Amino acid sequence: xxxxxxxxxxxxxxxxxxxxxxxxxxxxxxxxxxxxxxxxxxxxxxxxxxxxxxxxxxxxxxxxxxxxxxxxxxxxxxxxxxxxxxxxxxxxxxxxxxxxxxxxxxxxxxxxxxxxxxxxxxxxxxxxxxxxxxxxxxxxxxxxxxxxxxxxxxxxxxx
Amino acid sequence: xxxxxxxxxxxxxxxxxxxxxxxxxxxxxxxxxxxxxxxxxxxxxxxxxxxxxxxxxxxxxxxxxxxxxxxxxxxxxxxxxxxxxxxxxxxxxxxxxxxxxxxxxxxxxxxxxxxxxxxxxxxxxxxxxxxxxxxxxxxxxxxxxxxxxxxxxxxxxxxxxxxxxxxxxxxxxxxxxxxxxxxxxxxxxxxxxxxxxxxxxxxxxxxxxxxxxxxxxxxxxxxxxxxxxxxxxxxxxxxxxxxxxxxxxxxxxxxxxxxxxxxxxxxxxxxxxxxxxxxxxxxxxxxxxxxxxxxxxxxxxxxxxxxxxxxxxxxxxxxxxxxxxxxxxxxxxxxxxxxxxxxxxxxxxxxxxxxxxxxxxxxxxxxxxxxxxxxxxxxxxxxxxxxxxxxxxxxxxxxxxxxxxxxxxxxxxxxxxxxxxxxxxxxxxxxxxxxxxxxxxxxxxxxxxxxxxxxxxxxxxxxxxxxxxxxxxxxxxxxxxxxxxxxxxxxxxxxxxxxxxxxxxxxxxxxxxxxxxxxxxxxxxxxxxxxxxxxxxxxxxxxxxxxxxxxxxxxxxxxxxxxxxxxxxxxxxxxxxxxxxxxxxxxxxxxxxxxxxxxxxxxxxxxxxxxxxxxxxxxxxxxxxxxxxxxxxxxxxxxxxxxxxxxxxxxxxxxxxxxxxxxxxxxxxxxxxxxxxxxxxxxxxxxxxxxxxxxxxxxxxxxxxxxxxxxxxxxxxxxxxxxx
Numbered sequence: 001x002x003x004x005x006x007x008x009x010x011x012x013x014x015x016x017x018x019x020x021x022x023x024x025x026x027x028x029x030x031x032x033x034x035x036x037x038x039x040x041x042x043x044x045x046x047x048x049x050x051x052x053x054x055x056x057x058x059x060x061x062x063x064x065x066x067x068x069x070x071x072x073x074x075x076x077x078x079x080x081x082x083x084x085x086x087x088x089x090x091x092x093x094x095x096x097x098x099x100x101x102x103x104x105x106x107x108x109x110x111x112x113x114x115x116x117x118x119x120x121x122x123x124x125x126x127x128x129x130x131x132x133x134x135x136x137x138x139x140x141x142x143x144x145x146x147x148x149x150x151x152x153x154x155x156x157x158x159x
Numbered sequence: 160x161x162x163x164x165x166x167x168x169x170x171x172x173x174x175x176x177x178x179x180x181x182x183x184x185x186x187x188x189x190x191x192x193x194x195x196x197x198x199x200x201x202x203x204x205x206x207x208x209x210x211x212x213x214x215x216x217x218x219x220x221x222x223x224x225x226x227x228x229x230x231x232x233x234x235x236x237x238x239x240x241x242x243x244x245x246x247x248x249x250x251x252x253x254x255x256x257x258x259x260x261x262x263x264x265x266x267x268x269x270x271x272x273x274x275x276x277x278x279x280x281x282x283x284x285x286x287x288x289x290x291x292x293x294x295x296x297x298x299x300x301x302x303x304x305x306x307x308x309x310x311x312x313x314x315x316x317x318x319x320x321x322x323x324x325x326x327x328x329x330x331x332x333x334x335x336x337x338x339x340x341x342x343x344x345x346x347x348x349x350x351x352x353x354x355x356x357x358x359x360x361x362x363x364x365x366x367x368x369x370x371x372x373x374x375x376x377x378x379x380x381x382x383x384x385x386x387x388x389x390x391x392x393x394x395x396x397x398x399x400x401x402x403x404x405x406x407x408x409x410x411x412x413x414x415x416x417x418x419x420x421x422x423x424x425x426x427x428x429x430x431x432x433x434x435x436x437x438x439x440x441x442x443x444x445x446x447x448x449x450x451x452x453x454x455x456x457x458x459x460x461x462x463x464x465x466x467x468x469x470x471x472x473x474x475x476x477x478x479x480x481x482x483x484x485x486x487x488x489x490x491x492x493x494x495x496x497x498x499x500x501x502x503x504x505x506x507x508x509x510x511x512x513x514x515x516x517x518x519x520x521x522x523x524x525x526x527x528x529x530x531x532x533x534x535x536x537x538x539x540x541x542x543x544x545x546x547x548x549x550x551x552x553x554x555x556x557x558x559x560x561x562x563x564x565x566x567x568x569x570x571x572x573x574x575x576x577x578x579x580x581x582x583x584x585x586x587x588x589x590x591x592x593x594x595x596x597x598x599x600x601x602x603x604x605x606x607x608x609x610x611x612x613x614x615x616x617x618x619x620x621x622x623x624x625x626x627x628x629x630x631x632x633x634x635x636x637x638x639x640x641x642x643x644x645x646x647x648x649x650x651x652x653x654x655x656x657x658x659x660x661x662x663x664x665x666x667x668x669x670x671x672x673x674x675x676x677x678x679x680x681x682x683x684x685x686x687x688x689x690x691x692x693x694x695x696x697x698x699x700x701x702x703x704x705x706x707x708x709x710x711x712x713x714x715x716x717x718x719x720x721x722x723x724x725x726x727x728x729x730x731x732x733x734x735x736x737x738x739x740x741x742x743x744x745x746x747x748x749x750x751x752x753x754x755x756x757x758x759x760x761x762x763x764x765x766x767x768x769x770x771x772x773x774x775x776x777x778x779x780x781x782x783x784x785x786x787x788x789x790x791x792x793x794x795x796x797x798x799x800x801x802x803x804x805x806x807x808x809x810x811x812x813x814x815x816x817x818x819x820x821x822x823x824x825x826x827x828x829x830x831x832x833x834x835x836x837x838x839x840x841x842x843x844x845x846x847x848x849x850x851x852x853x854x855x856x857x858x859x860x861x862x863x864x865x866x867x868x869x870x871x872x873x874x875x876x877x878x879x880x881x882x883x
Contacts, residue, residue: 022445038516040516042811043811046515093381098380099565100562101247101383101564102514127820131820134515135515136514137515138786141789142785
């Protein structure tokens with residue numbers, strides 16, 4: 001059923017009239033033109049569709065549009081501030097923590113969610129938190145390094 | 160930054176691909192697009208000097224005109240065109256290095272355009288670790304010739320002999336007259352240079368390199384960390400609809416009946432039915448999905464009795480006549496000299512490519528022209544297939560390859576592009592087709608299941624006396640023995656390309672096709688022989704090795720690993736594997752721990768060394784090694800496609816388990832310097848050792864021979880029981 005859904009998307013208020021049953025991933029990708037969140041498996045198993053809802057990484061292929069009423073959503077497109085990469089994005093670039101890049105938005109947002117709740121994770125914390133975000137190219141070694149480096153770099157309080 | 164394809168319009172200021180057009184047409188199009196043709200001297204179509212040969216399937220259609228590869232803009236920026244595609248393996252960076260190096264321009268001034276059939280020089284496909292070692296030479300020669308022509312032009316402009324000129328950073332200087340200089344861009348004014356050299360100056364030697372041979376970070380990272388990087392499914396054109404296609408429940412099933420009436424009733428849904436193709440179209444992908452679910456179908460599913468357990472007998476029963484890949488001496492003679500025989504059969508199941516990006520295509524068929532964005536490793540092959548499917552000539556079909564989200568051989572086949580093209584032609588609408596993960600598993604061209612039988616002997620001095628090697632359906636690559644064995648024969652029963660009738664579904668190239676199976680079987684077998692001979696398995700290998708490159712990578716990896724001599728099984732959990740792939744020599748050592756109760760293998764450490772000749776981007780090469788090692792954990796330990804009667808049972812990542820963060824061992828990579836050789840392959844070699852290095856490590860830890868990959872906990876427990 002069509003309903004009006006209001007939420008904050010990448011820092012800006014959004015108001016859309018959509019069927020609340022629709023999947024958040026497809027509303028983002030089609031209606032809102034944000035294609036950074038990817039379709040990878042459709043069942044919440046790979047993490048390519050990860051976005052932040054109220055700061056927490058969720059699988060947008062498993063969330064309905066109606067469920068984000070009043071919430072704050074950040075997609076990969078919303079992480080840069082004033083043309084400046086977020087420290088996690090910077091760390092991924094500096095460490096070459098990606099190959100094909102298809103899982104990268106999800107990896108970065110998952111790391112963002114981790115560092116919000118645990119600013120100084122151990123290597124094991126990172127592995128545990130990121131384990132269900134899949135990467136087929138085998139960039140894992142460098143993703144861990146990038147998340148560790150971002151954690152170091154964010155000690156000053158920038159997020 | 161790179162400029163990827165122009166995605167918005169069909170008009171652009173880029174040269175076209177000469178492979179699809181006559182040379183005249185090509186130059187005309189380039190001239191028109193670039194605002195006029197400069198004709199400095201007229202030349203015919205014949206090559207003017209000896210260039211790298213354009214031979215065989217991978218080379219014969221590659222153009223020789225340097226304008227096809229490099230274009231110099233009036234602003235002094237260089238565009239490098241290649242028919243290869245970027246799927247994560249990094250040629251977007253290494254081609255730019257090679258072009259900048261030979262042209263003497265700044266690396267940052269090079270933009271890459273890749274995989275666009277209207278603008279890029281022809282290529283057979285991005286596979287086989289051939290981008291740098293094969294295609295790279297064409298790019299280097301083109302850049303080198305362009306620089307030579309620019310110097311001739313400069314000599315005329317500056318009125319000095321060519322010999323006086325030096326090039327640097329896109330500028331040409333008269334070394335005798337300070338201040339007498341001209342930029343490349345001023346010479347070309349962005350136009351095509353219709354002038355060629357009669358003699359190609361020598362390419363730079365490795366020692367002269369300032370850009371190649373140095374580590375560069377990926378140049379596409381910024382786009383990929385910000386979500387700007389566009390993959391096929393991210394494109395939008397006005398009027399675009401999403402397609403969902405009716406699929407049979409099993410391979411080999413035939414459609415008896417389809418009722419599409421309920422799908423038609425959904426608002427704005429268009430149902431397409433043409434021959435074997437039944438699909439629904441809708442602007443909203445989720446409504447298209449619902450419409451697909453509303454179609455009722457009935458199929459005849461023949462029972463074949465073939466599943467992931469019975470497949471090996473089926474393969475052995477249907478083996479074709481063998482091709483002898485390599486042989487020497489006489490096997491019977493070798494057997495006579497043997498005091499001990501080791502005989503074993505090894506099995507390897509089907510594995511999926513499962514790139515994170517499923518196959519996708521956006522097709523726009525208008526009148527007699529088709530434009531497709533496709534996630535593919537073979538844009539020129541796709542052009543051919545689409546032109547055949549639509550009955551269009553080649554120059555009426557354009558394939559644009561955006562960033563590809565992983566391929567590993569699986570996107571060498573791109574059936575989705577033909578499907579999207581057909582649906583667009585029938586509906587008259589732009590059609591976006593993105594395979595679901597289930598379709599990706601169902602329609603994948605799996606790595607074929609395979610069997611290897613090895614019978615070998617040891618003589619009185621503890622040396623290998625004969626080696627009778629038979630590989631069924633994996634293929635030849637990697638099967639040739641490089642150890643000194645007087646009597647040997649490697650027989651290949653069926654290549655991985657084998658056609659329908661053998662495998663229950665499509666099979667195809669999977670990162671280092673054949674080599675993963677061959678090298679796993681060989682190394683485990685060699686380990687068993689070392690064990691039988693009572694020798695340290697490294698020493699045993701070296702005792703049979705004269706090949707200097709192979710000795711060097713083995714010795715390098717052993718030094719880094721800290722290998723000390725011991726008989727195997729020695730309880731240490733140390734494994735060895737080595738091989739030659741894509742002309743690169745590679746050796747790995749592993750340390751594992753085996754939990755005897757659960758059968759779980761914990762990989763603690765992998766050390767890998769490779770000699771890949773000259774290395775254009777050492778950073779990218781190391782990353783490819785890490786990727787190979789990580790991906791290779793999957794086929795060694797967890798990945799196997801289960802199926803029954805043509806039905807694929809693993810259709811998503813819940814049951815098909817690919818390596819994740821928690822599977823990671825400590826990984827150490829070493830590139831053994833060898834700048835005397837031109838660049839060899841880098842995208843595949845390091846994966847070929849993963850089955851062998853882990854199987855030998857498990858054997859060393861426990862004495863359990865695991866003769867079937869993947870080494871699942873159940874198989875480990877079974878092998879432990881057998882080993883006692």
